[in-house]
Amino acid sequence: MDTVLPVIDISNPTVEAGQKLYEAAASLGFVFIEGSGFTSDEVNQVFAVSKEFFSQSYDEKQKFAISKANRGYSCMNREVLDTARNQGDPKEAFNFGQFKDDKAMQQLPQAFSNFEQGIADFQKKCHMTCHKLLDLLAVALQVDPAQGGDEWFSSRHDWEKVSGSILRLLYYPAVSNSDGENEIRAGAHTDYGSMTLLFQREGQEGLEVLSPATNDWIAIPALPAKDSKSCPPIVVNIADQLSFWSAGVLKSAVHRVRFPLQQVRLGVDRYSMAYFCHPADDTLLEPVPSPIIQSLESEGANAAAKSGDKVLTAGEHLIRRLAATYSWKQ
Numbered sequence: 001m002d003t004v005l006p007v008i009d010i011s012n013p014t015v016e017a018g019q020k021l022y023e024a025a026a027s028l029g030f031v032f033i034e035g036s037g038f039t040s041d042e043v044n045q046v047f048a049v050s051k052e053f054f055s056q057s058y059d060e061k062q063k064f065a066i067s068k069a070n071r072g073y074s075c076m077n078r079e080v081l082d083t084a085r086n087q088g089d090p091k092e093a094f095n096f097g098q099f100k101d102d103k104a105m106q107q108l109p110q111a112f113s114n115f116e117q118g119i120a121d122f123q124k125k126c127h128m129t130c131h132k133l134l135d136l137l138a139v140a141l142q143v144d145p146a147q148g149g150d151e152w153f154s155s156r157h158d159w160e161k162v163s164g165s166i167l168r169l170l171y172y173p174a175v176s177n178s179d180g181e182n183e184i185r186a187g188a189h190t191d192y193g194s195m196t197l198l199f200q201r202e203g204q205e206g207l208e209v210l211s212p213a214t215n216d217w218i219a220i221p222a223l224p225a226k227d228s229k230s231c232p233p234i235v236v237n238i239a240d241q242l243s244f245w246s247a248g249v250l251k252s253a254v255h256r257v258r259f260p261l262q263q264v265r266l267g268v269d270r271y272s273m274a275y276f277c278h279p280a281d282d283t284l285l286e287p288v289p290s291p292i293i294q295s296l297e298s299e300g301a302n303a304a305a306k307s308g309d310k311v312l313t314a315g316e317h318l319i320r321r322l323a324a325t326y327s328w329k330q
């Protein structure tokens with residue numbers, strides 16, 4: 001399929017699929033994947049409970065207000081993704097932290113506690129999809145087999161270990177003013193972790209990526225599913241920690257959400273879901289043993305290692321970023 005982004009079938013994770021993923025990750029940093037194994041039913045069920053939750057009153061939702069651990073409900077205008085704009089995003093979100101033995105480690109509103117197993121399964125499947133993508137990237141980057149090879153990245157994203165990984169449900173209410181087209185729904189930002197999976201719905205577009213080559217905003221479509229059983233292609237983007245780690249070889253692209261004119265006219269809401277995959281908190285963001293990455297001595301983790309500075313862990317890296325977004329004091 002020809003779209004602004006390549007669509008990579010990962011049902012058969014061949015070296016060619018890995019090469020294609022790597023090329024996309026090293027250029028725009030955004031790509032579509034299909035063949036992930038998610039069914040349309042699985043995805044629709046999570047969208048359904050998301051809608052149920054967000055349709056409740058402010059007071060009801062505020063009972064689960066976001067904690068310093070980055071879990072819970074973030075209300076309209078709470079989050080300032082683009083700190084240069086100094087203006088909150090007109091969107092709502094609910095963050096699920098990690099589950100343990102299929103149980104949430106946070107208090108859940110009823111819309112979600114009624115479907116706890118479904119959310120736990122969905123989150124784990126997201127994480128395992130990221131493992132698959134990380135393995136494909138490690139192959140393409142020729143990571144030294146003696147030091148972990150294909151599993152160099154995924155072994156640092158152990159599902160059982162504590163990490164900043166978050167499943168986030170997002171709700172962007174329709175805008176009523178005619179100038180809505182110019183409204184930014186989620187300010188320009190890069191994501192913080194290793195990579196993000198983004199589930200969108202047809203007819204609710206709005207995601208845009210800044211092209212490093214032309215400095216233009218590229219509208220990302222919401223593609224239809226290839227058959228009635230599978231979910232639509234999922235957007236994957238590289239995030240800051242993987243970019244830093246790979247000495248900038250993999251690109252963490254700036255993106256934002258606005259409402260295209262057509263959506264404003266129709267008055268549609270946008271619902272999306274993002275899985276932010278992070279390394280385990282205690283992972284050292286040290287140089288990757290890849291011949292492609294090692295030569296870049298003045299970048300990211302390579303430069304930090306060379307300067308003799310303390311090597312940051314993924315957990316420390318994340319705390320710095322969250323403090324900026326939510327104006328927390330460190």
Ligand SMILES: O=C(O)CCC(=O)C(=O)O
Binds near residue numbers: 191255256272
């Ligand atoms: O809702 C979207 O499409 C994107 C959201 C996003 O980029 C984020 O929450 O980091």
Ligand SMILES: [Fe+2]
Binds near residue numbers: 189190191255
């Ligand atoms: Fe994002």
